[in-house]
Amino acid sequence: MESTQNLAQSDNQNQEEQYDHVILSWQPYNGMRHAHLTRKEIYDQRDQKSQIAIVPALMLFMPMTHDVLLPNYPIPNLLDGIIMKPDHSSFKILKVGGNTESGTKSVNIGFVNCSFNYKDMSLCDYCPRNLVKRAILALQQKHNISVKIGYEIEFNVLDMDGKPINKHSGLNLDALLKQSDVLIRISNELNSQGVRVLNMHKESSHGQYEIVLDYDDVLKSIDNYNFAIQVIKQNFQREGKQISLLPRPFENQFCNGLHIHMSIWRDGKNILGDSAGQHLLTVEGQQFMAGILEHSSAINHFLAPSPNSMKRIQSHMCAGTFKIWGLENRDAILRLIQTDSVEGRPTHFELKALDHTANQCFALASVLVAATNGLDKEMKLPQPVNDVPLFIPEDAWQEKGITILPQTYEDRKVAVYSEENKVLLEFFGKPLIDNIFLISDEDFKELDGKSISEQFELLNSKF
Structure with missing residues (x-):
């Protein structure tokens, strides 16, 4: 039987890791970091063929200086959507916000890195994560x-x-x-x-x-x-x-x-x-x-x-x-x-x-x-x-x-x-x-x- 102290420690740890939203993060080719924010219950449906998010493939190929639609992209159909696929093995809890001076506490948020699939769920062959x-x-x-x-x-x-x-x-x-x-x-x-x-x-x-x-x-x-x-x-x-x-x-x-x-x-x-x-x-x-x-x-x-x-x-x-x-x-x-x-x-x-x-x-x-x-x-x-x-x-x-x-x-x-x-x-x-x-x-x-x-x-x- 677990001791009262162990149960209390377990409860504290569970509270520290509670979260109700998840950041879905990826890096486009310009090296910046992009993300979607979704509720935990939506993220938890990821294995039930639900589409958490679809983004235009173009978002992988934007300059770092400004958002612009460039002419003559060698890869066609970049305005079509690609499906975000979270890699749960990368999931972690991130503490966001808070201020030391005012005493405002941070809040927990899930954080996961994503790859991309085509709409038929085949691997997107210009997704950086798939390439590595x-x-x-x-x-x-x-x-x-x-x-x-x-x-x-x-x-x-x-x-x-x-x-x-x-x-x-x-x-x-x-x-x-x-x-x-x-x-x-x-x-x-x-x-x-x-x-x-x-x-x-x-x-x-x-x-x-x-x-x-x-x-x-x-x-x-x-x-x-x-x-x-x-x-x-x-x-x-x-x-x-x-x-x-x-x-x-x-x-x-x-x-x-x-x-x-x-x-x-x-x-x-x-x-x-x-x-x-x-x-x-x-x-x-x-x-x-x-x-x-x-x-x-x-x-x-x-x-x-x-x-x-x-x-x-x-x-x-x-x-x-x-x-x-x-x-x-x-x-x-x-x-x-x-x-x-x-x-x-x-x-x-x-x-x-x-x-x-x-x-x-x-x-x-x-x-x-x-x-x-x-x-x-x-x-x-x-x-x-x-x-x-x-x-x-x-x-x-x-x-x-x-x-x-x-x-x-x-x-x-x-x-x-x-x-x-x-x-x-x-x-x-x-x-x-x-x-x-x-x-x-x-x-x-x-x-x-x-x-x-x-x-x-x-x-x-x-x-």
Whole structure:
């Protein structure tokens, strides 16, 4: 028989998780977050062939700068509806609203990520969530390999006028302690919903902090990231603050990356590193990383797609600007981590270029397609570059195999459509890639000539 104390704890937990509405969330290709709000009883009918919501397919393909119906979409019939399909495995309880100063309490709301089907209930083949599932499955079926990733979430905390709350340097103790109450609340709230926080610290930019999430399977990690962003936003809003996720919100400051740490697994075993292998990697580890490196000029646009992203992918920003890999090299797009090796065997590497303006499902799908191609073709890694390129004379770059990733939007487009990157076009289909560049054209036309502060004014509230 349960004790009175256990029953009371159970009742309190049930009350804490009570909710009567559910957010149905998804990311369009412009990287913003869209949602519907529905009552719990409607959501609970999702398995009874009821249609929770139908949205125009066009909503997946809108520019970030403004809602506009663009001419000549390569994918036809975008005004037709597609059916929202909640993925209940991603369901969590989000606390929204409330104010610490006034004592107003937050309320619980369900939060779930969605994919899309056509009206005949077949999978929508340009839904980003369906695409990353297909990329995960292809890697598993071809090579019996699964991938785990962990996100490092960087963000600036601002007052309601958009000014950073402090000017402390990275890892500053005082800056961390001043925000420790809200950071601890964020960590506890995430942990209560199965999202484990590994660590939190002050980052280098003004008002910038980082929250590191634990590893998990690719799709679950994407879902955890999307939920964590809302938890972070809601908790700072309760304190009368806001956050910025823009890749480069301020001049003369380090930027907001969204670095991901990746490991590869087979039959429950991490197979990335080998202490006796070339470059301390297994053959599969080398081929996996080589595929990403080979196609990095193309996938970089999907990892860091916005005009503001281009302000971050600069040679002095530790943003993975160079098409190289290296041991602990923070300017390389791929950084092999040695500091926490197990018996001399690296267990993960870091992909540097990703940021918050990317559609996470599509970005990770492109990475997995590139990596799978590396395994398919048994690609070889070049020699690592372990020195920061800025400290190497440019006339020595060619000898060391150092090249910089595309620095203009037009060069990025050329890379995506190039023969050497045709594997991406074959997987995603040219009409989808054409559609993505159609909306990117609009955003770059609107924003490319604007200063960082002007981009901040236009974009910060959108992300």
